[in-house]
Amino acid sequence: MYSGDLTAATAAETADLIASGELSADECLGTWIDRAAGDELGAYLWRASRDQADAGTAKVGGPPSGVPIAIKDIFCTAGVPTTAASKLLEGYRPPYDATAVTRVRSAGLPMLGKTNMDEFAMGSSNENSAFRPALNPWDTGRVPGGSSGGSAAAVAGGLAPWALGTDTGGSIRQPAALCGIVGLKPTYGSISRYGMIAFASSLDQCGPLTVDVTDAALMLGLLEGRDEMDSTSVGIEGGVTRPQSEDLSGLVFGVPGDLIAEGVDPGVKAAFEATLGKIRDLGGRIEDVRLPHARHGISAYYVLAPAEASTNLSRYDGVRYGNRSPGSNLVDMYEETREQGFGPEVKRRIMLGTYALSSGYYEAYYGRAQRVRTMIVRDFDAAFEAVDFVVTPTSPSVAFELGEKTGDPWAMYLNDLFTVPMSLAGVPAISIPAGLAEPEGGGPGLPVGFQIAAPAFHEQKLLEASFALEGAIGFDGSKVRSGI
Amino acid sequence: MSGATDEFEAVIGLEIHVQLSTETKMFCGCRLSFGDEPNVHTCPICLGHPGVLPVPNRRAIEYGLQIAAALECDVAPRSIFHRKNYFYPDNPKAYQISQFDIPLASNGHLGEVRIHRAHLEEDAAKMIHVGTSGRIQGSDTSLVDFNRAGTPLVEIVTEPDLTSGAQVREWGQLLRATVKQLGVSNVNMEEGSLRCDANVSIRPVGSSGLGTKTEMKNMNSFRYLERGVEAEIERQKQLVASGERVVQETLHFDPSSGELHSLRSKEESHDYRYMPEPDLVPLAPDTAMLDAAAASLPELPAARAERYHSELGIQEGAARLLSVETEWAAFFEDVLGSDESIEPRVAANWVTGEFAGELRRQGEQDPADSRVSPKSLGNLVSMVSANRVSHGSAKSVLERMVADGSDPEAIVREQGLEQISDTGELQRIVDAAIEGNAKVAEQVRGGNEKAIGALVGAVMKETRGRADGGEVTRLLRQSLGL
Numbered sequence: 001m002y003s004g005d006l007t008a009a010t011a012a013e014t015a016d017l018i019a020s021g022e023l024s025a026d027e028c029l030g031t032w033i034d035r036a037a038g039d040e041l042g043a044y045l046w047r048a049s050r051d052q053a054d055a056g057t058a059k060v061g062g063p064p065s066g067v068p069i070a071i072k073d074i075f076c077t078a079g080v081p082t083t084a085a086s087k088l089l090e091g092y093r094p095p096y097d098a099t100a101v102t103r104v105r106s107a108g109l110p111m112l113g114k115t116n117m118d119e120f121a122m123g124s125s126n127e128n129s130a131f132r133p134a135l136n137p138w139d140t141g142r143v144p145g146g147s148s149g150g151s152a153a154a155v156a157g158g159l160a161p162w163a164l165g166t167d168t169g170g171s172i173r174q175p176a177a178l179c180g181i182v183g184l185k186p187t188y189g190s191i192s193r194y195g196m197i198a199f200a201s202s203l204d205q206c207g208p209l210t211v212d213v214t215d216a217a218l219m220l221g222l223l224e225g226r227d228e229m230d231s232t233s234v235g236i237e238g239g240v241t242r243p244q245s246e247d248l249s250g251l252v253f254g255v256p257g258d259l260i261a262e263g264v265d266p267g268v269k270a271a272f273e274a275t276l277g278k279i280r281d282l283g284g285r286i287e288d289v290r291l292p293h294a295r296h297g298i299s300a301y302y303v304l305a306p307a308e309a310s311t312n313l314s315r316y317d318g319v320r321y322g323n324r325s326p327g328s329n330l331v332d333m334y335e336e337t338r339e340q341g342f343g344p345e346v347k348r349r350i351m352l353g354t355y356a357l358s359s360g361y362y363e364a365y366y367g368r369a370q371r372v373r374t375m376i377v378r379d380f381d382a383a384f385e386a387v388d389f390v391v392t393p394t395s396p397s398v399a400f401e402l403g404e405k406t407g408d409p410w411a412m413y414l415n416d417l418f419t420v421p422m423s424l425a426g427v428p429a430i431s432i433p434a435g436l437a438e439p440e441g442g443g444p445g446l447p448v449g450f451q452i453a454a455p456a457f458h459e460q461k462l463l464e465a466s467f468a469l470e471g472a473i474g475f476d477g478s479k480v481r482s483g484i
Numbered sequence: 485m486s487g488a489t490d491e492f493e494a495v496i497g498l499e500i501h502v503q504l505s506t507e508t509k510m511f512c513g514c515r516l517s518f519g520d521e522p523n524v525h526t527c528p529i530c531l532g533h534p535g536v537l538p539v540p541n542r543r544a545i546e547y548g549l550q551i552a553a554a555l556e557c558d559v560a561p562r563s564i565f566h567r568k569n570y571f572y573p574d575n576p577k578a579y580q581i582s583q584f585d586i587p588l589a590s591n592g593h594l595g596e597v598r599i600h601r602a603h604l605e606e607d608a609a610k611m612i613h614v615g616t617s618g619r620i621q622g623s624d625t626s627l628v629d630f631n632r633a634g635t636p637l638v639e640i641v642t643e644p645d646l647t648s649g650a651q652v653r654e655w656g657q658l659l660r661a662t663v664k665q666l667g668v669s670n671v672n673m674e675e676g677s678l679r680c681d682a683n684v685s686i687r688p689v690g691s692s693g694l695g696t697k698t699e700m701k702n703m704n705s706f707r708y709l710e711r712g713v714e715a716e717i718e719r720q721k722q723l724v725a726s727g728e729r730v731v732q733e734t735l736h737f738d739p740s741s742g743e744l745h746s747l748r749s750k751e752e753s754h755d756y757r758y759m760p761e762p763d764l765v766p767l768a769p770d771t772a773m774l775d776a777a778a779a780s781l782p783e784l785p786a787a788r789a790e791r792y793h794s795e796l797g798i799q800e801g802a803a804r805l806l807s808v809e810t811e812w813a814a815f816f817e818d819v820l821g822s823d824e825s826i827e828p829r830v831a832a833n834w835v836t837g838e839f840a841g842e843l844r845r846q847g848e849q850d851p852a853d854s855r856v857s858p859k860s861l862g863n864l865v866s867m868v869s870a871n872r873v874s875h876g877s878a879k880s881v882l883e884r885m886v887a888d889g890s891d892p893e894a895i896v897r898e899q900g901l902e903q904i905s906d907t908g909e910l911q912r913i914v915d916a917a918i919e920g921n922a923k924v925a926e927q928v929r930g931g932n933e934k935a936i937g938a939l940v941g942a943v944m945k946e947t948r949g950r951a952d953g954g955e956v957t958r959l960l961r962q963s964l965g966l
């Protein structure tokens with residue numbers, strides 16, 4: 001019997017314990033199943049029994065085999081309920097596994113359960129889940145962020161060693177920031193999207209939510225790679241190895257001053273500045289960098305993503321699977337099914353996107369947004385000529401209270417202000433915990449995320465720098481994980 | 485009436501959907517099939533399950549490039565797939581993946597008709613509406629068979645270069661033969677592997693503008709399409725002649741009644757909200773693929789017709805007829821190959837004329853299935869050319885050959901049909917005829933040359949048709965001193 005507290009260990013440390021024989025994979029799974037069973041955060045939508053967790057998991061030796069994983073409910077899992085937190089898909093059991101799921105399970109990772117999220121990944125607070133909101137383990141009166149809120153809450157709250165999430169405009173990075181863990185959105189195309197329920201196909205990317213940077217590297221190594229089932233996937237040349245760097249000498253970190261000038265909470269700003277200081281301490285250089293079009297990112301994003309979503313979500317018509325609401329004729333059935341099945345934010349975005357693609361409006365909206373996206377891509381190209389990384393706060397604020405922003409979609413969308421440009425540019429970006437800050441109005445400190453973006457497919461470089469910086473920051477979320 | 489309507493000419497463009505005969509579907513690994521039990525060739529991808537992604541079928545792209553090469557099109561260096569959005573149960577993703585502003589191929593031609601574009605897309609599922617309405621509205625039940633969903637299609641759009649129903653039929657048959665020759669589709673209109681829509685409008689003769697067009701959907705034979713188009717041209721001419729306007733609509737032609745019905749309905753007013761398909765990268769065929777497509781082209785019907793006409797001296801009509809149907813071309817070439825002495829023009833006339841006619845009379849279609857081998861038909865043609873059998877006898881020999889596959893030599897021998905080629909024997913019969921019809925002979929000698937017919941008839945009767953009419957006339961004239 002292993003006597004330590006597994007919630008205090010990272011996934012990599014747990015994997016080493018199993019590999020050395022100090023901990024049996026069985027014991028490890030049992031511990032985590034028990035932890036997940038005590039979920040009071042609404043982190044899970046479905047939890048596996050021991051048999052279910054093991055079914056489909058390859059029996060392979062070697063790390064990280066045996067370290068269970070929580071999977072965002074946006075990934076299709078064969079025979080296991082997959083809802084994307086939508087009533088429309090309640091009871092739906094896919095006939096196949098997503099490639100990302102196949103990859104982690106063939107590496108020997110049992111599946112702990114399917115995690116809560118904003119419906120179809122549309123949201124930044126997890127309050128758009130059709131079933132229940134997920135709660136922030138640092139303060140259960142606050143949101144964990146979204147859309148991968150359940151995955152972030154599960155890892156930060158010690159209900160899973162690590163988790164899979166997806167990021168379209170910040171859906172991994174922002175909840176990771178709000179929950180005090182590491183969230184990595186890899187380069188678009190590095191991980192197969194096959195079996196990930198599509199929100200905005202040209203932006204969606206799978207990635208890890210983990211306790212630390214090493215775990216993120218370990219997980220990325222399992223996930224990345226070209227997949228025959230996804231024509232847009234290419235993988236990461238050279239793969240990913242465990243980061244080792246301890247200093248940042250010779251590296252230049254660009255701060256887009258004009259992008260982050262406004263709307264950042266003072267506490268977040270202070271933590272950000274302090275982290276810049278740590279970078280300098282480690283030998284890195286801070287420079288100003290211009291991303292002149294990045295501030296239009298949100299506007300472009302909220303045309304492009306809904307446009308793609310409007311066609312991606314059209315398939316939920318009640319004809320072949322999912323919930324069907326009867327109607328007196330075909331059109332009635334479609335309308336009733338979608339009226340009953342989709343939540344308000346999903347409907348809002350479908351309508352936005354449908355409008356943006358309509359004949360006569362296409363150029364003014366979709367066409368123009370595409371051009372903005374191209375300019376943002378060029379902004380990053382130019383920036384990475386001058387600097388190695390672009391850094392920002394991940395989110396303008398710390399975790400906000402449940403219900404605080406639900407009545408104001410635009411305020412909610414602004415959560416993604418700093419994460420969306422990287423999504424539009426397709427470049428990799430990570431959020432690492434940078435310390436705690438008092439929320440507006442006072443109270444105990446809440447986690448602040450520090451975002452680092454790198455050129456496309458430079459994940460290794462990004463992980464090395466993040467690893468060095470993480471060491472210098474020395475953030476500790478273990479008390480929240482163990483629930484003490 | 486006709487005075488007024490003749491001042492208008494028809495302008496017709498065609499849209500042809502060709503189902504490619506690949507092993508598997510356009511974007512998934514399901515097998516293609518026709519006539520199998522419903523919904524057995526499906527997977528999460530072609531059923532549009534959550535999370536699935538399309539992966540293009542390389543063979544379908546190759547077939548598309550072959551069609552592009554056969555139609556002498558320009559191939560786009562990077563063509564783009566789009567999503568064409570509409571809700572209908574036959575459309576599992578609620579969008580069809582098709583090509584929109586940058587198609588695979590454009591600017592080609594086949595014969596005298598220009599090709600506007602040819603692009604790749606996927607087929608919809610097949611729907612069966614149970615009940616009397618025959619449509620989803622008012623049906624008791626509507627069933628969907630997803631076996632067809634995702635079948636690769638090439639859509640070929642012509643410029644409005646056609647001017648009559650007959651030309652539509654002839655050109656349509658040429659296109660079908662061309663695609664069939666490539667081996668990339670079954671081009672069976674009844675099974676739906678080739679579907680043709682026609683856009684029809686009329687305009688004053690000499691004008692270059694285009695009138696309001698109507699669309700005729702999905703006829704299952706080119707003959708019906710010809711009739712439908714003719715009926716629609718006539719309808720439009722009558723409308724305009726009586727001062728009315730042509731309304732843009734979709735029409736169905738009922739071949740049994742000859743009537744046109746409007747298919748206009750709410751379902752049709754679509755805004756397809758085309759959007760570039762983010763799940764697919766641009767289709768950029770490399771030089772090797774383009775070269776392979778060009779190199780794979782067999783001799784195509786249009787080129788073959790030209791060769792038959794200019795090199796073999798075959799009349800244009802017969803040359804075209806032979807070229808459009810590959811099985812007829814193959815049969816014809818085998819007839820030629822069976823005997824070097826056969827003249828192509830003569831053989832072509834026999835194959836497309838007497839032989840094709842006799843097959844039809846006996847209820848057969850495909851010469852390859854006939855009991856008559858190219859060699860035995862060649863044998864018969866040689867006998868006629870060598871004057872061993874009269875043309876008339878040869879036709880009755882052919883009838884037997886088609887019926888029971890007998891050898892022509894044997895039939896001729898058995899029925900004693902060989903012509904009297906011995907001039908001495910024929911001369912004796914001629915002399916006897918002159919003697920036995922002295923009065924007639926006198927009339928002929930006296931200048932009534934028409935009367936010679938009676939003498940020819942007497943000789944033919946005596947020989948039971950085994951004499952060559954020309955030779956008999958020559959001998960008669962000689963004997964009568966003309």
Ligand SMILES: [Zn+2]
Nearest residue numbers: 512514527530
């Ligand atoms: Zn399939």
